[in-house]
Structures are given as C-alpha cells and as structure tokens.
Amino acid sequence: MVRGSFGLCAVMILAVGMSAQEPRVVNPDWFPKKDMMTIGVYYYPEAWPESQWARDMANIRKLNMEFVHMGEFAWSFMEPEEGRYDFAWLDRAVDLAAKNGLKVVLCTPSATPPIWLSRNHPETLTVDSAGRRIDHGSREHADWSSPVYREYVRKIDAELAKRYGNDKRVWGWQIDNELSHYGKRFSYSEASTQKFRDWLKEKYGTVSRLNADWGAAFWSQRYQSFDQITIPNADVLVADPSPHAVLDFRRWFAHEAANYLADQAAVLRRYSKDQWITTNFMAMHEDVDPSLSRNSLDVFSWTHYPVHGNANEGPLGFRLGSAATMSFMHDLMRSFNGISGPMELQPGQVNWGEVNPWPLPGAIHMWLLRAFGAGARFVCTYRYRQPLFGSELYHKGLAETDGVTPSPGGREYAQAMAEIAELRKSYDPNAKAPAEYEGRRTAFLIDYSNRWDISNHKQTKRWDTEEHWMKYYRGLKSMVAPVDVLTSDRDFSKYPFVVAPAYQLVDSELVKRWTTYAENGGHLILTCRTGQKDRRGQLWEGLWAQPILSLIGARIPIYDDLPEGVYGQVSAGGKNYSWGSWADILEPKEGTQTLAKYTDQFYAGKAAAVTRKVGRGTVTYVGVDTLTGDLEAQILRGVYERAGAKPAALPPNLLLDWRDGGFWVATNFTSVNQSLTTGAGTQFLVGQRELAPGGAAVWKQQ
Ligand code: GAL
Numbered sequence: 001m002v003r004g005s006f007g008l009c010a011v012m013i014l015a016v017g018m019s020a021q022e023p024r025v026v027n028p029d030w031f032p033k034k035d036m037m038t039i040g041v042y043y044y045p046e047a048w049p050e051s052q053w054a055r056d057m058a059n060i061r062k063l064n065m066e067f068v069h070m071g072e073f074a075w076s077f078m079e080p081e082e083g084r085y086d087f088a089w090l091d092r093a094v095d096l097a098a099k100n101g102l103k104v105v106l107c108t109p110s111a112t113p114p115i116w117l118s119r120n121h122p123e124t125l126t127v128d129s130a131g132r133r134i135d136h137g138s139r140e141h142a143d144w145s146s147p148v149y150r151e152y153v154r155k156i157d158a159e160l161a162k163r164y165g166n167d168k169r170v171w172g173w174q175i176d177n178e179l180s181h182y183g184k185r186f187s188y189s190e191a192s193t194q195k196f197r198d199w200l201k202e203k204y205g206t207v208s209r210l211n212a213d214w215g216a217a218f219w220s221q222r223y224q225s226f227d228q229i230t231i232p233n234a235d236v237l238v239a240d241p242s243p244h245a246v247l248d249f250r251r252w253f254a255h256e257a258a259n260y261l262a263d264q265a266a267v268l269r270r271y272s273k274d275q276w277i278t279t280n281f282m283a284m285h286e287d288v289d290p291s292l293s294r295n296s297l298d299v300f301s302w303t304h305y306p307v308h309g310n311a312n313e314g315p316l317g318f319r320l321g322s323a324a325t326m327s328f329m330h331d332l333m334r335s336f337n338g339i340s341g342p343m344e345l346q347p348g349q350v351n352w353g354e355v356n357p358w359p360l361p362g363a364i365h366m367w368l369l370r371a372f373g374a375g376a377r378f379v380c381t382y383r384y385r386q387p388l389f390g391s392e393l394y395h396k397g398l399a400e401t402d403g404v405t406p407s408p409g410g411r412e413y414a415q416a417m418a419e420i421a422e423l424r425k426s427y428d429p430n431a432k433a434p435a436e437y438e439g440r441r442t443a444f445l446i447d448y449s450n451r452w453d454i455s456n457h458k459q460t461k462r463w464d465t466e467e468h469w470m471k472y473y474r475g476l477k478s479m480v481a482p483v484d485v486l487t488s489d490r491d492f493s494k495y496p497f498v499v500a501p502a503y504q505l506v507d508s509e510l511v512k513r514w515t516t517y518a519e520n521g522g523h524l525i526l527t528c529r530t531g532q533k534d535r536r537g538q539l540w541e542g543l544w545a546q547p548i549l550s551l552i553g554a555r556i557p558i559y560d561d562l563p564e565g566v567y568g569q570v571s572a573g574g575k576n577y578s579w580g581s582w583a584d585i586l587e588p589k590e591g592t593q594t595l596a597k598y599t600d601q602f603y604a605g606k607a608a609a610v611t612r613k614v615g616r617g618t619v620t621y622v623g624v625d626t627l628t629g630d631l632e633a634q635i636l637r638g639v640y641e642r643a644g645a646k647p648a649a650l651p652p653n654l655l656l657d658w659r660d661g662g663f664w665v666a667t668n669f670t671s672v673n674q675s676l677t678t679g680a681g682t683q684f685l686v687g688q689r690e691l692a693p694g695g696a697a698v699w700k701q702q
Pocket of ligand 1: 303344351382392395
C-alpha cells in the first residue's frame with residue numbers, strides 16, 4: 001500500500017500549481033504569420049556619442065535588421081536622481097530607430113539599479129549564502145523580494161510605460177534581463193526569508209503540516225512557528241539541509257521570480273495599449289521556471305550562447321554548439337503559446353567562457369535558420385557594436401570596434417535576414433505539415449520540481465538530468481519527430497507519443513493521466529528515476545516507485561550506480577552499450593516484454609528496459625542511463641516503428657524540421673559533410689543538398 005497522503009497531496013498540488021496558468025491571448029498583428037521570423041539587435045545609445053546614433057541606426061538597417069532592442073541597463077540614465085526622470089535621450093533614439101524603419105523593443109531597467117538607490121536603500125541589495133550584503137557595481141544585485149525595491153521598480157516602469165505605452169514605434173517590452181543573481185543564485189536577505197515564510201504559511205496553513213511534509217521528525221528538525229524558519233543554506237549548516245525544505249525553497253524562488261515578472265507586467269499593461277511583453281530567460285537555466293509566467297507574458301524568449309568553450313559533440317562541436325540544447329530550447333519556449341524566439345543569440349566570439357573560441361564560419365547563419373526551422377517568430381542578437389569599455393569588451397558585435405565595419409557574424413546575420421525576406425515570398429498560408437511527420441509528434445514532459453529534487457539528491461555525481469533529457473531528445477530528432485516540451489500541467493492526451501524522462505516526483509493524478517493516455521492508444525516512454533517520490537519529495541511507503549509499477553508492468557527491486565571509471569554493460573538487439581550513472585534493475589511481470597538486459601555485475605541477465613501493451617497503446621520503461629544515449633535512441637526507434645510511425649533515420653545532430661508556410665529546414669551540427677535525401681520535386685530556396693558542417697538548407701517539397 002502506498003502512503004495515504006498520495007491522493008491528498010495530488011489534490012493540493014493541483015490546486016496550487018494548475019490554477020490560473022492559462023496563456024494570454026496574443027494580438028496576431030504583433031507577429032504576422034506571413035512574416036514568419038524577424039531579426040533584430042541590441043543597441044546601447046547611452047553608451048555611444050549621440051553624434052554616432054544616426055549612423056549606427058542606418059547601418060543596423062543596412063544589415064537588414066528589422067528591430068532594435070534598447071534600455072535594459074539604462075536606469076541611471078532614465079532616472080539620474082531619485083524622482084528626476086530623463087527620457088529625452090531615449091525619445092531621440094526611438095525616433096532615429098523609427099526613421100530607419102526599425103521597430104523598437106524597450107526594456108524595464110530593473111537588472112541595474114542606479115547608485116543612489118543602492119546607497120540610500122542598502123536593504124534592496126541581495127545577501128549571499130555567507131551573509132554578506134552584495135555591493136553595487138555589477139548587475140542583478142537587487143533583491144526583488146524587497147518591498148522597497150519593488151516599489152522603485154514599479155515607479156520607473158510606470159514612467160516608462162506612460163511615456164511609451166501608446167507609442168506605435170515601440171513594438172514590445174522586455175522585463176529585466178536574465179532574471180537571476182547569476183553565480184550568487186539566491187538572496188538570503190531578511191526580505192527573502194520573510195517572503196519565503198509567507199509562502200510556506202499560505203501553502204501549509206499550520207506549521208504541523210509543514211513539519212509532516214518536510215519530514216521534520218528526522219534529526220528533530222521540528223519547527224514551532226513559521227517565524228523560526230530560515231532559508232535552507234548549506235553554507236551555514238553542519239550537515240545536509242532537509243531535502244524537502246530545499247525543494248520548497250526552490251519552488252518558492254521560482255514563484256517569487258514569476259511573481260516579480262507578473263508585477264512588472266501589470267504595471268506596463270496599465271499604460272501600454274497594444275504592445276507585447278516578454279522577459280529573456282536563460283537557456284537551460286534551472287532556477288527560474290518560465291512555465292509559471294504563462295499568464296503574465298505574451299512572448300517567450302531566452303538567451304543562448306552556443307559556443308563558449310564547451311566541447312559539445314564531435315570534433316567541431318566546440319565551434320558549432322549543441323544541436324540538441326538549441327533545438328530543445330525552441331521546443332520548450334514555443335510550446336507555451338507559439339510566440340517565441342531567442343532574445344540574445346551569439347553574434348561571434350564571447351568574453352565570459354573559460355576559453356572563447358570563434359564559432360565555425362557559417363554556424364551563426366545555421367543557428368538563425370535553426371530558429372526559423374523551429375518556428376521562432378523572431379531572433380535578436382546581443383549586440384550591435386563591440387564595446388570599447390566595460391567587462392564585456394572582448395565580446396563581438398555585428399559591427400567591429402570601429403563601429404562601422406560589419407563583423408563576420410554581422411555578415412551572417414545580414415545574410416540570414418535577407419534570405420528570410422526572400423522566403424516570405426514563398427509563404428503558403430494553407431500549407432499543412434506532412435501527415436507522416438505529424439504522426440511522430442511527441443510531447444516531452446518535464447517539471448522543474450523534478451530537476452530541483454534530483455539536483456538536491458543526485459545519489460551519484462555521474463547523474464546529469466539535462467544530459468539525460470538530451471539523450472532522448474537526440475533520439476527523437478534523429479527520427480525527425482516534431483517535439484513539444486511540455487510541463488505536466490499541459491494537455492498531452494492528443495500526442496501520439498509522450499516521453500517523460502526521469503520524472504521523479506509524481507502523484508496519483510499524473511499516473512492516472514498517463515494510464516488513460518496509453519489506454520486510449522498513446523505510446524508512453526518513461527525512464528529511470530521516474531515515480532520514486534511523491535510531490536513533497538518523500539519516498540512511497542510501498543515498493544520502490546510503487547505508483548508506476550502496474551503501469552510499467554515490472555518491479556524495480558534495486559537500482560545501481562557505479563564509481564567513476566567503472567562501466568556496466570547492457571545489451572539489446574544484439575548490440576552492447578555501456579552505462580555508469582544509473583541502472584534500475586527490473587523484474588518484468590508476465591505479459592511485459594524485455595527490451596534490454598544487463599550482461600554483467602551481480603544482476604547479469606536481468607531486465608534493463610521493458611515494454612507492454614496497455615489498452616490500445618503501449619508503455620515502455622527504460623531503466624538504464626547509458627553513456628552515449630545510443631541504447632535509448634534504439635529503444636525509442638523500436639517504439640515508433642512498432643506503432644507504425646515510420647521514423648526517419650538521420651545522423652544525430654543533423655536536424656530537420658517542417659515550419660509553417662510549407663518549408664523544410666535542415667541544419668548540420670555534425671562535424672562532417674552531409675548529403676540530404678529529399679524526394680522528387682524538391683526546390684531548394686536556401687543552400688543545397690550537400691551540407692558542410694555548419695551548413696543549412698531550406699526547401700519546398702512538391
Ligand atoms: C547575456 C546577458 C547580456 C550580455 C551577454 C554577453 O547572458 O544577458 O546582458 O551580458 O550575456 O554574452
């Protein structure tokens with residue numbers, strides 16, 4: 001039997017997590033479908049002599065850019081002294097942009113409070129885990145839980161919105177910039193602590209319920225009142241904090257960030273009439289959850305720097321970036337309401353990696369076409385001019401240090417935008433995605449709580465949640481499956497396939513939805529670590545992963561993980577694969593088919609992956625996390641083939657997608673030349689059949 005609170009907990013989470021998360025209705029004129037995608041660039045008028053602005057705006061337009069993005073760090077120029085606002089300079093910059101045919105995205109400057117604010121109100125600065133007050137002199141150092149800071153932000157936002165909210169030249173708004181405290185992560189201030197307590201009070205009502213859910217009987221951690229609770233902070237504790245307290249803290253932090261975004265959005269909307277609102281989340285960032293902003297943002301955007309010294313796949317991966325993470329971010333951000341795009345996409349070499357190599361010539365152009373293929377409605381790049389001062393002076397822009405010569409990246413941006421302008425002429429509003437392609441459409445289920453809970457208690461340092469996701473994601477893209485990354489409050493019932501990787505925290509409601517999904521003909525793929533705990537992060541008083549056992553048709557009597565340098569073996573379909581991070585050892589019930597077996601360790605011969613029919617559909621459980629993900633890709637392929645979905649077979653990292661308007665788009669993130677196989681009647685509109693590494697092609701198929 002599972003613990004009685006299984007059902008109760010589910011009801012609570014639904015009440016807290018599912019209410020009011022409806023997407024906003026977006027004005028279709030903001031991003032006309034027929035324009036498909038537009039490209040723009042960041043510009044900092046406040047940092048350049050005004051005598052150069054007109055020249056710069058004209059040159060931005062000459063690079064084919066269609067919009068400029070301004071103001072996210074300009075608070076000390078907008079409000080040089082408390083209550084004295086100066087927008088005259090911004091008026092002139094907006095005017096010049098418009099005169100050059102550029103739409104304007106304006107930003108709230110809350111990422112960089114002015115010095116007078118930090119000095120007059122030190123309580124608005126964050127406090128780090130060692131209890132130190134963070135100083136002025138960088139960015140994202142303000143504590144958005146501080147009521148005083150919130151008030152100042154509301155005031156400047158209101159002034160901005162009053163001035164530009166009705167200005168047709170201003171297309172939309174970005175709130176803040178990469179909402180986070182970067183390496184400092186959280187603020188441990190009094191204000192944050194108080195708001196965390198308030199949130200807990202609201203969630204639990206009584207401290208005894210909190211004690212129960214936090215398992216506070218362990219180590220006598222019991223609290224007598226909410227006021228005694230502090231933010232769990234490993235730096236001031238002798239041993240590990242309560243994992244349940246940490247999980248709640250991370251939930252609170254994400255909610256607080258979403259609440260801050262909603263707060264700013266509400267101020268902008270009070271005065272803004274017909275302009276969209278976004279914020280630029282960070283790619284793959286785990287602390288701030290964009291799904292919590294579904295009902296406050298109109299547009300979902302993020303920042304992405306694919307090349308900053310990371311190896312990625314293949315010998316040229318360090319110059320090409322990761323195909324999987326780039327594509328995954330599009331599939332996540334597009335899924336909220338269909339209006340999405342990267343707000344910062346790398347323009348060339350950056351300055352902040354441990355090493356900062358050049359992207360491969362052509363790669364930047366390929367990323368732009370990848371955005372196009374993924375259905376992005378816009379891309380913006382950071383930044384137009386390479387700075388001559390400040391901590392990012394080694395960061396490339398679209399223009400070189402002379403301020404006028406287009407950089408190599410600048411030329412690739414200009415090329416991509418010229419191509420998109422051409423492609424618009426072939427836009428077919430009635431084009432339908434090919435049925436075979438749609439037949440492979442996959443919902444990829446994630447939940448930020450799973451990430452938080454796993455990183456809180458990984459059990460093995462070899463485990464990497466995001467890399468685990470990517471193993472499945474790469475497998476899906478190599479079959480040319482269109483993917484939508486969904487949080488589990490979303491409806492996945494219509495998708496022919498659902499993949500829920502390492503879905504650690506479940507409740508009865510979700511397991512029921514999964515079961516009904518399969519019974520109705522869906523194909524569900526679950527992977528190791530799924531269903532281990534309830535939503536509080538507590539284990540079941542039942543067998544391991546009890547709630548999913550009847551669904552997967554197997555027991556999981558043990559799991560294993562191996563020390564660094566030790567590899568276990570697993571075999572499937574006559575091939576062998578190595579693993580090191582996680583292995584659920586499965587005992588299938590009658591009627592459940594084994595897909596992969598361990599071939600060594602003391603459990604040699606036991607099942608590593610199983611599948612079974614459930615109603616009109618199937619449920620597959622992959623218990624092992626292999627080194628390369630090749631086994632996972634093979635198992636996925638088997639599921640899609642048996643379901644009659646005719647998976648394609650592309651080399652991993654050669655991506656192919658269909659986009660509205662009737663276009664196929666291929667991008668070659670592999671380190672070798674690829675030759676595209678397309679049917680008769682192929683009309684190449686960009687590129688050609690042969691793709692070098694970093695190459696991209698767009699075509700129509702008759
Ligand atoms: C982003 C940030 C920008 C700029 C850029 C440099 O993460 O949002 O403001 O710092 O990095 O690559």
